Amino acid sequence: MSSNFGGKRAVVTEDAAGRRVRGGSGADTPPPLRPRRRGIGWAQRLEIAALSGPAILMFVGFVIFPVLLAAYYGFYRWKGFGVPTNFVGLDNYVTILQDSSFHEALQHNGLIVVLSILLQGPVAVGLALLLNQRLRGQSIIRVLIFVPYVISEVIVGTAWSLMLQTNGAVNDALKSIGLGSLSEDWLANPKLAIWTLMLILTWKYVGFAVILFLAGMQNIPEELSEAAAVDGASYWQTQRRITLPLLAPTIRIWAFLSIIGALQLFDLVYIIWGQYVASTAGTSTMATYMVTEGRNAGNYGYGNAVAVVLFAISFVIALVYQRFVLRRDTQGALTEGQ
Amino acid sequence: MAKPGKDSGWGNPIVYVAALLLIGLMLGPVLYIILGGFRTNSQITVDPAGLPHPWEFGNYTDVLTSETFWRQVGNSTIVAVATTVGVVVLGVMASYVLARYRFRGRGAMYALFAAGLMFPVTVAITPLYILVKNLGLVNTLPGVILPQIAFGLPTTIIILVPFLQAIPKEIEEAAAIDRCSRLGFFWRMVLPLSVPGLITVGILAFIGSWNSYLLPLFILNNQDTFTLPLGVQAFASQYSVDTAKVLAFTSLSMIPALVFFSLFERRIVGGLTGAVKG
Numbered sequence: 001m002s003s004n005f006g007g008k009r010a011v012v013t014e015d016a017a018g019r020r021v022r023g024g025s026g027a028d029t030p031p032p033l034r035p036r037r038r039g040i041g042w043a044q045r046l047e048i049a050a051l052s053g054p055a056i057l058m059f060v061g062f063v064i065f066p067v068l069l070a071a072y073y074g075f076y077r078w079k080g081f082g083v084p085t086n087f088v089g090l091d092n093y094v095t096i097l098q099d100s101s102f103h104e105a106l107q108h109n110g111l112i113v114v115l116s117i118l119l120q121g122p123v124a125v126g127l128a129l130l131l132n133q134r135l136r137g138q139s140i141i142r143v144l145i146f147v148p149y150v151i152s153e154v155i156v157g158t159a160w161s162l163m164l165q166t167n168g169a170v171n172d173a174l175k176s177i178g179l180g181s182l183s184e185d186w187l188a189n190p191k192l193a194i195w196t197l198m199l200i201l202t203w204k205y206v207g208f209a210v211i212l213f214l215a216g217m218q219n220i221p222e223e224l225s226e227a228a229a230v231d232g233a234s235y236w237q238t239q240r241r242i243t244l245p246l247l248a249p250t251i252r253i254w255a256f257l258s259i260i261g262a263l264q265l266f267d268l269v270y271i272i273w274g275q276y277v278a279s280t281a282g283t284s285t286m287a288t289y290m291v292t293e294g295r296n297a298g299n300y301g302y303g304n305a306v307a308v309v310l311f312a313i314s315f316v317i318a319l320v321y322q323r324f325v326l327r328r329d330t331q332g333a334l335t336e337g338q
Numbered sequence: 339m340a341k342p343g344k345d346s347g348w349g350n351p352i353v354y355v356a357a358l359l360l361i362g363l364m365l366g367p368v369l370y371i372i373l374g375g376f377r378t379n380s381q382i383t384v385d386p387a388g389l390p391h392p393w394e395f396g397n398y399t400d401v402l403t404s405e406t407f408w409r410q411v412g413n414s415t416i417v418a419v420a421t422t423v424g425v426v427v428l429g430v431m432a433s434y435v436l437a438r439y440r441f442r443g444r445g446a447m448y449a450l451f452a453a454g455l456m457f458p459v460t461v462a463i464t465p466l467y468i469l470v471k472n473l474g475l476v477n478t479l480p481g482v483i484l485p486q487i488a489f490g491l492p493t494t495i496i497i498l499v500p501f502l503q504a505i506p507k508e509i510e511e512a513a514a515i516d517r518c519s520r521l522g523f524f525w526r527m528v529l530p531l532s533v534p535g536l537i538t539v540g541i542l543a544f545i546g547s548w549n550s551y552l553l554p555l556f557i558l559n560n561q562d563t564f565t566l567p568l569g570v571q572a573f574a575s576q577y578s579v580d581t582a583k584v585l586a587f588t589s590l591s592m593i594p595a596l597v598f599f600s601l602f603e604r605r606i607v608g609g610l611t612g613a614v615k616g
Contacts, residue, residue, distance in 0.1 A: 051435045052447065054428050055429065055431060055491055061488065063488050067465065069465035080471075130356055131357065133350065136349075142607070143603050151595065151596070152548070152550075152551065152567050154551050154571055155592050158571070159367050160367065163367065163370060167383075169370055172386040173387040203363070260457075266552055267551045304464050307462070307465065311461040314461065318456045
């Protein structure tokens, strides 16, 4: 059943890719003749509008429009009531770029982006290799390691902040196995807090990476490793020369999702550290800065300007990554229409 | 997924030890929440990492008999169900157009939704709050539902388009010969055939909504409209000394997402990996 389904999908992707390539070449050479290309009638146009209209309206109204609004409000000093009148030009942006707490938040975000990939990537590849071996009960293990990903950030944050208190379960467990000297103030110590955060992030999101990598590995034809075994390759040689290179596209796409997620990190930090502690503990992010300085302080104009900065940074990074890293793998989503 | 004919042996025992260790690490905190709810506060204070001894059921029954908890369950359910229905209905209609119609602007439309995938609700939350406020929907559940539908569309469409493209052309031609219009084809053939895909995107939307925090945090300021994530946080700060009850509340609030996930795990994982590869 499921293999049948996979087969169907593979055909489709090929089909879609073929079409895309055709569309791409059509830009600079005359489009190849297409059968049944007679233009579409008004009835079809109506169908297209009726079917896709509601989704487009919702999407433009609640996703695109707010982003444009942010760009507009970002030029005002505004408390969120009535029509903004106090136009301040680029003042908000100047303030953001000069504010040392924004610099700190930006640095934390940068660190989280890099550490997420460096910590979760190797761990997830290792775990996926482990689970890709002959193993009874593989499917139940797959379900169980995915559990942290499914639980809400609020629950994860609440549970971990209880466990990581100085007199909490983690320090207690360390003491009971004779490692009491390792107990720490995990959450408040500014040297440690960001690493604590990385640990929690790894715990919560590594399951997602493992599942992706496992799916990627299981798409690699088994004949390849069998052929390598016939040629006398060891297990590790096979993984290094065959599995990892063929897994690279999956890893690159995972890294992209991880980067975007890390740039926008909000929930866990805000729940565990709260708006005041996050900056002193050294775990504030651009998003927590935006909420603290914007909405919580009642400075909506400023908050919108921060949103624009956050959006611009994410967008530039997404575009650069698409262009230079993902280009080889797929026609990227952002470049699809061009 | 399983490799036929190779599952006869048990494989390397070290693999099992490592797998068990991994499961312990992943489930430890979850068990801590569930078991902690069965302890008393003095047990937790004296021995934070211990097991319930004796088992205490009062925390769970207190939560289960509290009006606040059930009101929040109700709010979360309304929001999640409405979001799911909205995302699936709007998503499948738009996906059908993208999958089976050829028209100018199709690529741009696909790119529009695909680009939405890159930007979760965080970047838009401040202006979104103002928009919802101007619509008079602050402190109402539709104020959360409508934006959630919009932000759920990209994932839904990215997953559904290849799914709908996979429906063989022959079926459509056969339907046309039987004088079935394109819309009739959509209604009578496409929808029934795409039920598995609809379930995948529906569950993803449901779990996403059930767990969502940032949007309700902005939109819902009135205790009566709180969804469970806000409720958990409010409860945790209100009863910060009553750790056991906080744990009981927390573990009860994660049940629906866990149940839905374990029932439909295969579809969810298939959908997610399909979306990433697609």
